[in-house]
Amino acid sequence: MSVTPFVQVYAVDAARLIFTKLTNPVTLPTGIASYVSWSPDGKYLAVSHTTTPFITVYSFDGIAFTKIANPVSLPVGDVGEAVWSPDGRFLAGVTSATPFMFVYSFNEITEVLTKLTEPAPLSSANGVLWSPDGRFLTIGHTAGIATYRFNGTTFIKLADPITLPPASVTGGAWRSDGKFVAISHSTTPYVLVYDTLCSYFTDDTYAPVWE
Numbered sequence: 001m002s003v004t005p006f007v008q009v010y011a012v013d014a015a016r017l018i019f020t021k022l023t024n025p026v027t028l029p030t031g032i033a034s035y036v037s038w039s040p041d042g043k044y045l046a047v048s049h050t051t052t053p054f055i056t057v058y059s060f061d062g063i064a065f066t067k068i069a070n071p072v073s074l075p076v077g078d079v080g081e082a083v084w085s086p087d088g089r090f091l092a093g094v095t096s097a098t099p100f101m102f103v104y105s106f107n108e109i110t111e112v113l114t115k116l117t118e119p120a121p122l123s124s125a126n127g128v129l130w131s132p133d134g135r136f137l138t139i140g141h142t143a144g145i146a147t148y149r150f151n152g153t154t155f156i157k158l159a160d161p162i163t164l165p166p167a168s169v170t171g172g173a174w175r176s177d178g179k180f181v182a183i184s185h186s187t188t189p190y191v192l193v194y195d196t197l198c199s200y201f202t203d204d205t206y207a208p209v210w211e
Helices: none
Strands: 010-013 018-021 033-038 044-049 055-060 065-067 079-084 090-095 101-107 112-115 125-130 136-141 144-150 155-157 169-174 180-185 191-195
Touching: 044 079, 055 090, 079 125, 090 125, 090 136, 125 169, 136 169, 144 169
Parallel strands: 033 079
Antiparallel strands: 010 018, 033 044, 044 055, 055 065, 079 090, 090 101, 101 112, 125 136, 136 144, 144 155, 169 180, 180 191
């Protein structure tokens, strides 16, 4: 939302198709909100926005939202997409300033977000995609895509596909089995689908091969 309170949450009665607005958090995001992401267990809500601290995370008990402490190291610019990893242990996002991305590890016991060292800076980034098993992270940016193998601490960039998106990436998604990635972009053909040849392997040295 572009005006205060910047974020609203509704409880849904699926049987009666009724939406009931919940009480706003006591501490609101500080600026225009651009993206929201629930943790996989539904206990945390991350809100990306355009003013410092750029990312606000709330714990949620089913009724009320309580802001947790900001990370010690904040994102360096306006945050666009910010997405929890499939296991809820990491929060990755893209920003408007170099290095254009960030990843935090999250300790649910202490509710502390700790910034990891990011890979080399990208061009301006637009989207972040976790593979279903959380072992790979794809960043969409103005010059294509960058995919990293992630071991929970460090990122190793994989070779780019032979055919890159021809224009700025606008979004994308991994298929649920991790074998395909669809990427949308701003010019024809507007979408590309890659076969990663990547399923659920136990060998951590295995890397997807783009086709």
